[in-house]
Amino acid sequence: MMWGYGPGMTFLPLVWIVLIGLIGWAVFLLIPSGAGSRVQRDTPEETLARRFAADEIDEDAYHRAREALALRHRASAARAALRGRRLPLTVLVLAVAALVASVVWVVGGVGGWRAVSPGQPAAPGYGMPMMPGNGGLPSQTAPAAVANFDDARRASDEFGQQRGLHTGEVMQFSNGYYAELLDPGGHGATEVLIDPASGAVFLEPGPAMMWNSAYGMMPAPVRGRPPTVTAEQAEQIADQWLAQNNTGLHATDPTAFPGYYTLHALRGDQIAGMLSVNARTGAVWYHSWHGQFIAMQDAPAHQS
Incomplete structure (x- = not known):
């Protein structure tokens, strides 16, 4: 359910x-009930x-x-x-x-309940957008098909502009596009997915929804709590999880978002997937929904 x-x-x-x-x-x-009359x-x-x-x-x-x-x-x-x-x-x-x-x-994965295997097959495309609730990002209006990185970045920017966010790194997978949204200072704000067929943009499931303490569904008492896991520790935790699950991958390049970190999972020196580490509990959540990695476009220099 x-x-x-x-x-x-x-x-x-x-x-x-x-x-x-x-x-x-x-x-x-x-x-058992007692003996009645x-x-x-x-x-x-x-x-x-x-x-x-x-x-x-x-x-x-x-x-x-x-x-x-x-x-x-x-x-x-x-x-x-x-x-x-x-x-x-x-x-x-x-x-x-x-x-x-x-x-x-x-x-949302405390203790690694989302510890699924990398490369798990998924249906083509990310599907329909999920509508944000109170405190979430607005949904994109009038989506159009996404054919390339420029289209994906434009759609992502339209999605985040009402919160003053802009697009940083964009990645293309076999199931669609992923983009990180950055705040005006260039810090990680949240993550979104772009469906190439419809152009719909929505918050990424998993950490962006469940762990993000600024743009996700975290309850109010959790918001604003300082992280207890550093970026270096998050990379070590992610590496350990990947090793324990016999993935043949290693983690690198942690990006801090409110309440968690997202890292690239590499096979050798090639990106093979992504995973996140909770900044308070150290729980690991592998992004199993992307499919195969295709290409990546870094944030424009003037935005980072």
Whole structure:
């Protein structure tokens, strides 16, 4: 289950309340209840004992009947327990799974939950833009197809101009274009993707949405917290992650964005992908959505 960027996030608290309510309901049904009042009536065992006491059946028949009743009761109890617990148990498992998945998604990779393999196949093109919410960047208006770096840079500039941002580095991948947006001082602000077919520009999924403390979806208490991971440490963390995942890649060129760093992943001296490191937790998020790297255009000298 995935929510769109911005307005969709406002439904998360309601979703969590519903999920927690379902979990509570299931747990309540699964907890054995105490013995309540019941209508007093003869049980089959009591009827059998009365008949034996009245000499209506002999001792052998009495014991055989008791054994048969015991077996029947055990089978009935097992079936009743299964029927009574199946629905709440299923609801409990699904609700807990959905709750954990949504929380992990919002946290955005703390502990490396987005540690996916580089070069993972993806569908051609980046798809439709995600609409930003409060505090996010405006969406691009009147997009047009992107055929080259100049088109991609123009579209990226149009996307960021309402926040006083301009385009820095632009990269072309098999799935589309990536661009970094810089503030007036030339510092990293956020990252965007440009779909070549439609020309649509939108915030990059992953770190730009989930970790960016200025232009992403970070909650207010997190914004403004100083980083605890330096650029040099981020490069070391990224290298270690790449080595542990047997990618054959190494990291270089960390660019600082609010709340995280994004680095190039190289095979030898050639760019093969990108990954980000959280500036507070050190979590790693590999950018698995780009496809194959094609080319790169640095920021114009007068903008950097």
